[in-house]
Amino acid sequence: MDAGEGRPQPHLAALVLARGGSKGIPLKNIKLLAGVPLIGWVLRAAIDAGVFHSIWVSTDHDEIEKVAKQFGAKVHRRSPEVSQDSSTSLEAITEFLNHHREVDIVGNIQATSPCLHPSDLIKVADLIQKEGFDSVFSVVRRHQFRWSEVKKGDNKMTEPQNLNPAKRYRRQDWPGELYENGSFYFAKRHLIEKGYLQGGKMAYYEMRAEHSVDIDIDIDWPIAEQRVLSFGYFGKEPLKEVRLLVCSIDGCLTNGRIYVTEDHKEMVSYDYRDIVGIDLLKKRGIQVRLISDRDCSKTLSAMQLGCVAKVSVTNKLQVLKDWQEDMGLSWKEVAYLGNEESDVECLKQAGMSGVPADACAAAQKAAGYICKSRGGCGAVREFAEHIFLLLEKVNSARKQLEEISSAGKEMGRNENSRKGNKELMEKE
Numbered sequence: 001m002d003a004g005e006g007r008p009q010p011h012l013a014a015l016v017l018a019r020g021g022s023k024g025i026p027l028k029n030i031k032l033l034a035g036v037p038l039i040g041w042v043l044r045a046a047i048d049a050g051v052f053h054s055i056w057v058s059t060d061h062d063e064i065e066k067v068a069k070q071f072g073a074k075v076h077r078r079s080p081e082v083s084q085d086s087s088t089s090l091e092a093i094t095e096f097l098n099h100h101r102e103v104d105i106v107g108n109i110q111a112t113s114p115c116l117h118p119s120d121l122i123k124v125a126d127l128i129q130k131e132g133f134d135s136v137f138s139v140v141r142r143h144q145f146r147w148s149e150v151k152k153g154d155n156k157m158t159e160p161q162n163l164n165p166a167k168r169y170r171r172q173d174w175p176g177e178l179y180e181n182g183s184f185y186f187a188k189r190h191l192i193e194k195g196y197l198q199g200g201k202m203a204y205y206e207m208r209a210e211h212s213v214d215i216d217i218d219i220d221w222p223i224a225e226q227r228v229l230s231f232g233y234f235g236k237e238p239l240k241e242v243r244l245l246v247c248s249i250d251g252c253l254t255n256g257r258i259y260v261t262e263d264h265k266e267m268v269s270y271d272y273r274d275i276v277g278i279d280l281l282k283k284r285g286i287q288v289r290l291i292s293d294r295d296c297s298k299t300l301s302a303m304q305l306g307c308v309a310k311v312s313v314t315n316k317l318q319v320l321k322d323w324q325e326d327m328g329l330s331w332k333e334v335a336y337l338g339n340e341e342s343d344v345e346c347l348k349q350a351g352m353s354g355v356p357a358d359a360c361a362a363a364q365k366a367a368g369y370i371c372k373s374r375g376g377c378g379a380v381r382e383f384a385e386h387i388f389l390l391l392e393k394v395n396s397a398r399k400q401l402e403e404i405s406s407a408g409k410e411m412g413r414n415e416n417s418r419k420g421n422k423e424l425m426e427k428e
Helices: 038-049 062-070 089-099 118-127 190-195 221-231 249-253 272-283 299-305 315-327 341-349 361-366 379-427
Strands: 013-015 054-059 073-078 105-109 136-144 177-190 200-209 244-248 289-292 308-310 333-335 351-356
Touching: 013 038, 013 118, 013 190, 013 244, 038 054, 038 062, 038 105, 038 118, 054 062, 054 089, 054 200, 062 073, 073 221, 089 105, 089 190, 089 200, 105 118, 118 136, 118 177, 118 200, 177 190, 190 361, 200 351, 221 379, 244 299, 244 315, 244 379, 249 289, 272 379, 289 315, 315 333, 315 341, 333 379, 341 351, 351 361, 351 379
Parallel strands: 013 054, 013 105, 054 073, 136 200, 244 289, 244 333, 289 308, 333 351
Antiparallel strands: 105 177, 136 177
């Protein structure tokens, strides 16, 4: 209920359009980006914003539906008529509204904007719910000089569009221009039913440049992953430095296959890259411990990893809790790499969790990061690299806080100094 009005608050629904077809990258909307399906980044932000009465994904594809539900979204199965290459976003949104009469406001969030943060969505919800705007859309400020296009064969000269070449602005002297970045479009039902996503009482919401990542047009996938790791939203809890990595042996460190010789001896294979990954973690001060459902002590002895290990485990979560308590760690300082149903509760509990590419469905659903590598084929090394990248993010955030704190103290000293000088002058 709206406390001020005494009437129900308008139903605000988040809607992510995620068609299965893609001319560029097949099933792009669920392709892994920094270990998370692309659509997962915006769904995580929408859920944690806490301003939506419902969160939906409109799709025509079974796999996208599966991923959407894993992240906690509802699914609207769109019709073939609005699933064509020529179909517009407005057509898909209108169809959604026709099937969901309870929705009063739609927040259309682009799946291809993985650096979206909950704080942006919260502010936009206030604009449209409390300040009475009919539509709000995202923009980014750019400092780019534009020139007119001259087609080949035209006997023309190019002309400046937003500058005087004789008096070029310095960047710091020019506010720049606002461009739509496509991250989101919020609009009320009455406006959409008239055929508009932007109209009525309009407002823009300016996003930070580093959060304005559009994979459709801006950057290719590897660069996008680096941007997301630097500026993406990773959840409500602040990241902490990992102190302990617990790795399941069978299916993560090894490929899960057991070879039996004629004299009944067991053999397994492992990837040397994973051994290097373990060594790198140790050098960074991160303990690595190993865990297994079965007795593989002879295999571990032969591998000579120098890691604490627990085998023949019937309750992995209890062992993980014991290790966490013995080391005096918070769960945010614990990482876990698993691949089976017996790992699911550990994956949910750990502050950072990962699975190999060939992990079971239940483990993939519980994990925060899905490796490109399969178990026994470099997954441990890949997860180690992921941990290092997030540690860089932690260190960067800590440095920023220290700089802000230092600046605040300096301002305080300057203010005290000014007050002292003023008092001295008054005395004189």
